[in-house]
Amino acid sequence: MGNLWKDEEAEMLDWRIGFIGLSLGNSSFPSNFVSVNEEIFVVLLFQIEFEIMLSKVIAQASVDHVEKWFEKADRIVIVSHVSPDGDAIGSSLGLYHFLTSQDKNVHVIVPNAFPDFLKWMPGAKDVIQYNRYKDFADKLILEADVICCLDFNVLSRIDEMEEVVKNAPGRKMIVDHHLYPGDFARIVISHPEISKTSELVFRLICQLGNFSDISKEGAECIYTGMMTDTGGFTYNSNNREIYLIIGELLSRGIDKDEIYRRVFNTYSEDRLRLMGYVLYDKMQVYPEFNAALITLSRAEQKKFRYVKGDTEGFVNMPLSIKNVCFSAFLREDTEKDMIKISLRSVGTFPCNQVAADFFNGGGHLNASGGEFYGPMEEAIALFKQALVKYEDLLLGKK
Numbered sequence: 001m002g003n004l005w006k007d008e009e010a011e012m013l014d015w016r017i018g019f020i021g022l023s024l025g026n027s028s029f030p031s032n033f034v035s036v037n038e039e040i041f042v043v044l045l046f047q048i049e050f051e052i053m054l055s056k057v058i059a060q061a062s063v064d065h066v067e068k069w070f071e072k073a074d075r076i077v078i079v080s081h082v083s084p085d086g087d088a089i090g091s092s093l094g095l096y097h098f099l100t101s102q103d104k105n106v107h108v109i110v111p112n113a114f115p116d117f118l119k120w121m122p123g124a125k126d127v128i129q130y131n132r133y134k135d136f137a138d139k140l141i142l143e144a145d146v147i148c149c150l151d152f153n154v155l156s157r158i159d160e161m162e163e164v165v166k167n168a169p170g171r172k173m174i175v176d177h178h179l180y181p182g183d184f185a186r187i188v189i190s191h192p193e194i195s196k197t198s199e200l201v202f203r204l205i206c207q208l209g210n211f212s213d214i215s216k217e218g219a220e221c222i223y224t225g226m227m228t229d230t231g232g233f234t235y236n237s238n239n240r241e242i243y244l245i246i247g248e249l250l251s252r253g254i255d256k257d258e259i260y261r262r263v264f265n266t267y268s269e270d271r272l273r274l275m276g277y278v279l280y281d282k283m284q285v286y287p288e289f290n291a292a293l294i295t296l297s298r299a300e301q302k303k304f305r306y307v308k309g310d311t312e313g314f315v316n317m318p319l320s321i322k323n324v325c326f327s328a329f330l331r332e333d334t335e336k337d338m339i340k341i342s343l344r345s346v347g348t349f350p351c352n353q354v355a356a357d358f359f360n361g362g363g364h365l366n367a368s369g370g371e372f373y374g375p376m377e378e379a380i381a382l383f384k385q386a387l388v389k390y391e392d393l394l395l396g397k398k
Helices: 006-023 038-054 058-074 086-101 134-143 155-167 199-207 216-228 240-251 254-265 269-282 299-305 312-321 351-358 374-391
Strands: 075-080 106-112 146-150 169-174 187-190 284-285 293-296 326-332 337-346 367-372
Touching: 006 254, 038 058, 038 293, 038 337, 058 169, 058 187, 058 199, 075 086, 075 134, 075 155, 086 106, 086 199, 086 216, 106 134, 146 155, 146 269, 146 374, 169 199, 199 216, 199 240, 240 254, 254 299, 254 326, 269 284, 269 293, 269 312, 284 312, 293 312, 293 374, 312 326, 312 337, 326 374, 337 351, 351 374, 367 374
Parallel strands: 075 106, 075 146, 146 169, 169 187, 293 326
Antiparallel strands: 284 293, 326 337, 337 367
16 A cells, blocks of 8 residues: 555554454454554545445456556556547546656657646646657657557557557557457556546556555546546536545545636636637527537637637537537537537437447547548538437437
8 A cells, every 4th residue: 555654554554454354253453453543543444445435447457467567667658649638638647647656767648739728737748749749759659668548449549649659569558438449459448437537547556556656746637637527527427436536536635626727717818709609609509409519610710819728618518508418519620621529418318329420439428529521511411410310319209
């Protein structure tokens, strides 16, 4: 358990063995039980309770495999998907802080820029953008002993980094929560039932027996990833263990209210005006299908001086309308000649099926995405076809 009990660690371990033995029906306690410091006693009780209550989601064989890799590795690279979001950056930096505490040489590399509202995160300034520092990033990837692939399931999700990661000699592992993981990694920790990769990183660290090595900085990153990938815990967040984990992250000294403010309440004036424009002029509601659509062109983004992250959360806004259970946001990408598709739903409507059927994408039941290569008019037409196909589900007839 690391250094949770500092100088009393050996004494506490002996006491803990006795405590657990008693809980299993063994009445023997260490002879020094009564001398245990009261404060440490309380901390230990909470820690034992937490470990018992938190399910061991990750297979122990995978955990043991990861432990051996980390022990032998000196140089570790963490990579995540193109257009990194809060969970990509949060999980990557959460693992980065843990591995740094284990005296490893660690680098986080992402394909391109991530939103400004995530740049306050501890370690964010050290994240390497592949599209800006390709040669340096290639060298790090090719020299890495272990490559940790976080928050993506197939190599195409890391864009221009695909080939160098695929051909790198280092051992590769996946930690992800999306369906259908690829076969490019030797260790695959894939759990679609977990709504965010940051939570999986926390669970992995705990199952490695290193909970006490999670620093405040690492906890802030993990919490940010968990918060952003559930819309501030408003969807995909009904698992009670999520809140056990949050409690433990709070015990590390994080200020969750301040994290929320930094992520959701520090946008620019231009972003706020863009939001108003989107709601007034660009949102279409289809009451006959309990659905809504938002579209945004490159020209409109330029008009409001769009920067990466400015449209974060826009797809969720129509879901606040009574009876709307499905929302889509179609945005012309500012870097590539394509349309980014974001889909959200409430209840049991499977927006991941819509993403797979119509937009070459996927994701989770209530939060999915995809891509479309063609004009906006055709993308809108596809969306309307989807409404017709899924009409019964949208109207609750099935």
